[in-house]
Amino acid sequence: MTTSTRKRVLGGLVAASLFVALAGCASAPEESEPTGEAGSGAEVVDGFLPCMVSGTGGFDDKSFNQLGKQGLDQISEELGVDSIAVESNTTSDFAPNIQSVLDQNCTMVITVGFDLAAAAAEAAEANPDVQFVSIDDIVDQDFDGETDFPNIKPIIFDTAQAAFLAGYASAAVSESKVVGTFGGKPFPTVTIFMDGFKQGVDYWNAEKGDNVKVLGWDGTDGLFTDAFVPDQKALDAAQGLVDQGADVLLPVGGGIYQSAASVIRDSGKDIALLGVDADVFETDPSVGDLLLTSILKGIDVGVVDVVREASTGDFDATPFIGTLENDGVGLAPFHDFESKVPADLQSELDAIIAGIVDGSITVNSYLAS
Template sequence: MSNTKRRLVFGGLATIATAALLAGCASAPATSSSSAPTASAAANFKPCMVSDLGGFDDKSFNQLGDEGLKDGAEAVGVKPIEVQSAAETDYAPNIDSLISQNCTLIVTVGFALSAATVTAALANPTVDFAIIDDAADNDFDGKTDAPNIKPILFNTAQAAFLAGYASASYSKAGKVATYGGMNFPTVTIFMDGFAQGVEYYNAQKSKSVQVLGYDIKNPDAATFTGGFEANDTAKTTAQNFIDQGADVLLPVGGPIFQSAGAAISDSGKDVALLGADADVYDTFPTYDSLYFTSVLKGIKQATSDVVKASATGDTFDTTAYIGDLSNDGVGIAPFHDFSSKVDSGLQGELDTIKASIISGSIPVTSYLTK
């Protein structure tokens, strides 16, 4: 993505974010004034979802979205329909297939489905749409491109800031690394926040921990694996950072963290691994001894709430939801097996930093705030 296009994306989405926050959208999506849908509304309600290429077993944001869909559907007493995408060319046909099955809410997972979601929403104005991790603003004018789409967004830079600070505190080599699947704002927002957290640690502690793979001043030079699959490229990318001496890795891009786990195991070195979106200690315990923490998104709860809101039969609230530290829409997981290995005062420092980020006294910039 060029610098020009990145600025357009950042500017457009920031406008949406600001408008949403001014409209009081900092809390989780409301399920409307009705506590439950009427029997007739529920009988006609059919919630559906389309995954991106990561699939619903990615142990990350597709899986969390799917769990949220199922939770919401169960709460209103209906059965959801899910369609998994195996290729980018599946996105539009998969959405169309759900429309043909009379889905009343279609949730699409990920920015890669943005264009297909907008096209379908414009062609089907009576169907409710929601998209996870994208503002559906393909013309970059700061507005969602269809009036029946609800963006579900997360300011994960704030949580990644905490993870970056903790990683810098833990690193014995003085080198940490972060890299992504592809160069999209919803990927680089993790990397950006992580690097800001390391930078803040260095300033507070008079240290010089390096961040490999991402430069705040030159984000277009960041490292990416080229996709969101756990494959040899993702493993080699992790291995390269291990070879450069990094002892903490934050891969951002669905299951690519699994390849990093394999690379660390093969290296025999003492390298800590961070997860993104979900607490990978729980969702993919294969490398549980390697997991330092995870940068979390409240995708499951937000999606469930959107499903329940759509089911009421009332006017669907399409105001963008933005999860951040203040509404527990983002956060970091426990240190699990690393609890005894981190500095005894670290958690207290993180609690103070979190409060300062929420109050605004520690600014954390991202495409949702610039």
Template sequence: MTISTPKKLAGITAAAGLIIALAGCGSAPDASNTGTAGAGGAVDGFKPCMVSDAGGFDDKSFNQLGYEGLEKAAGELGVDFKAVESSSESDYAPNLQSLVDDGCKLIITVGFALAAAAGESAAANPEIEYVSIDDMVDNDFDGKTDQPNIKPIIFDTAQAAFMAGYASASYSTAKKVGTFGGMNFPTVSIFMDGFKQGVEYWNKEKSDNVQVIGWDGTDGVFTGGFEANQDAINAAQGIVDQGVDVLLPVGGPIYQSAASVIRSSGREIALIGVDADVFETDPSVGDLLLTSIRKLIDVGVEDAVMAAGQGNFDPTPFIGTLENEGVGLAPFHDFASKVSPDLQGELDKIKAGIIDGSITVKSYLAG
């Protein structure tokens, strides 16, 4: 296993609007960073820390957003922070223990895959505060977070994905759009569920018949992991070969594999990003991006770290929605002139309908 020092991340994007009040092996090398000069105000000895999942902190997606939120909050508080990367599931528990041993007062786990390890670590260290990104840490499935010292920050991304599905159906001339994921976990399939429902809503409203390739509402195409590797290329290729002209890959850096398949296809195929506004985090694929389904993880992490650093840790779960701006759809950027001039107005109405309940979006978080 390798635990690597996180790379200094460039191009931190400032998120607009206030959201989110809720929301191994061996010893880890020193991955500490000093918060830049700030107003301070942190409680004595406060040290926030973070463990990534296997995607690493340069995934241009949710791990990177989490790191950026931590970095910004540490700078504002004027404190040191530590972040360790995981390369496999076997790293999670040892990485968490390394942060406990290092005196961390707040430990943030990025990704649902760390839920079991986070729950065990929190139970063993009740004096340490934890933040779980993308999972309730309900390992006994009783509907409650397992430990009182864990704050979950989760996102009903089906709502924003619904809008992306509608936009994709509007854009598609092939009448086929596709999606695939890393693994069939709820935090992955929630994007695919919303996407499919959005396409179906378009079909209903427009009496159209756009097909969704790669997800049937229960199962679909998955790579088996979250790496931009040959498995991801094969998954993307299999969907592209079926004639889609929009492709939604869900799972951190696997979008990079999808982009390579799109470029080699010689066809006009639009890509949809997830988590971050990928147009901003990875300009190399900007010309391919129709839009991105956003989770404002950076703002959520910053808010949680600031609260904990000032002695106001609140374990109440936060669920990001369209209403509280915890999720959203990125601008069309280079595709603004390529989509229907009516599309944005229709999306605004859909957003309002989802918020007021007149349009129902089903997900594992909303039923």
């Protein structure tokens, strides 16, 4: 995607954020109801069949696809209903995979990721009686500021807020005074992490009189691999950042963190890794010793909340927006890095969270109201 194309996408999504702000955020996910009930004892509608189509990377990506599938599995068991999940290996799989679950009489189709938006919009238009849920995209293909069709519910996350915390923490632990980030593709749902990360580092510098440098994202352009899988481009991106002195790396996009981990191990240097979407310390223990923390999206709990509501026939297309305030985004524990971070770092982060929630600290993103 060129810079000009990205700006066009961002422009449309900024307009979309205005619509979202007017529509209002969905409520924070509730605690699970007992098995067999769909919230408040309501009965599941006859024939309800939730289905999911993954983005590229598959359901074992230790990231957003895997979290989406975990949410679907959890709510299906809770409700006592069947579900169908189909993996996409390439972008050309999107439309056929959506059609395949429609052919199996799915009443709800959940698409995982920004790059399924076009295929989801086409399918939603052709199937107005089917409920669609779009994870990580508002599905505004005509850039008019509104979700394209009334049968699509977006689940989106203002991850800039959580990434701000990660940027601040990264600056706090960096000894080289250089941190780096790179992404899969320059989608807004990728660059929102990079935006927040840079703002967090900048906030550290302003508060501490420091000069930690961010590589890989300048607020407009950055470093991308054009994929969400661990490949040679991801290795090259991570290696380039390490060669420039970065001692904290934030890879944003599916499994590309695995390439960063490989570069870190081969370097023999003391370099910290940041995970995204899930708590990668838990989803992929093989890199646990490298992880400073992870920037969390509540994809699984968002799926549980939305599917539970729809199961009773109460489908609401109002976007669910995850924030620090409703626990839709957050920062994972430091785990093995707990003893390596400054003693007062967590209290500082807690104060920053409070400031973001009450509005005294501003974090800019295309979803910020």
